[in-house]
Amino acid sequence: MIDHFIMFATYNRWANQRLYDAAQKLTNEQYLADCEVAFSSMQGTLNHILVGDTAWMSRFQQVPNPIKSLEAVLYADFDDLWTARQQMDARIIDYVDGLDETILSSDFSYTPVLNPEKITQKLAPTLAHLFNHQTHHRGQAHAILTRLTGEAPPLDLIYYMLETQTQKVS
Numbered sequence: 001m002i003d004h005f006i007m008f009a010t011y012n013r014w015a016n017q018r019l020y021d022a023a024q025k026l027t028n029e030q031y032l033a034d035c036e037v038a039f040s041s042m043q044g045t046l047n048h049i050l051v052g053d054t055a056w057m058s059r060f061q062q063v064p065n066p067i068k069s070l071e072a073v074l075y076a077d078f079d080d081l082w083t084a085r086q087q088m089d090a091r092i093i094d095y096v097d098g099l100d101e102t103i104l105s106s107d108f109s110y111t112p113v114l115n116p117e118k119i120t121q122k123l124a125p126t127l128a129h130l131f132n133h134q135t136h137h138r139g140q141a142h143a144i145l146t147r148l149t150g151e152a153p154p155l156d157l158i159y160y161m162l163e164t165q166t167q168k169v170s
Helices: 002-023 028-032 042-060 078-097 123-149 157-169
Strands: 107-110 119-122
Touching: 002 042, 002 078, 002 123, 002 157, 028 042, 042 078, 042 107, 042 123, 107 123, 119 123
Parallel strands: none
Antiparallel strands: 107 119
16 A cells, blocks of 8 residues: 555655646736635645645644644745745655555544544545545646636646656656
């Protein structure tokens, strides 16, 4: 199962690179435009993905969680957000690289942002939620790009797998 999570951690970085490359081409007006998605704009959506990752990684690594609101705009400036995104992607990969099957099958406790009741679950499905959450909101960002520009890069896992298999063969 650890190989599964390593793949998702590296896929996450790959998908974020493609998404941010496309988002960087938006005008400031487009970047901030309310596109009637869960977190309004590309800025809000990209920040929310980082908010979620920050909260989950704080829980996984058992460090204080700085997140107090799921709607927080951690970085108003795109370049600052992109730098933080890259750091978070590296943090996720490092964390997953340090896991083993025993850790993945162990219990994990955390306190949600919106409900201060402690929850205990197995680590593996909770970690799977981190990656599922990212994919869900990247889909919204993809829709924003399509709405604003008429195009968006493919972010499907199969494209990542084909690209990385090609790189290993050549």
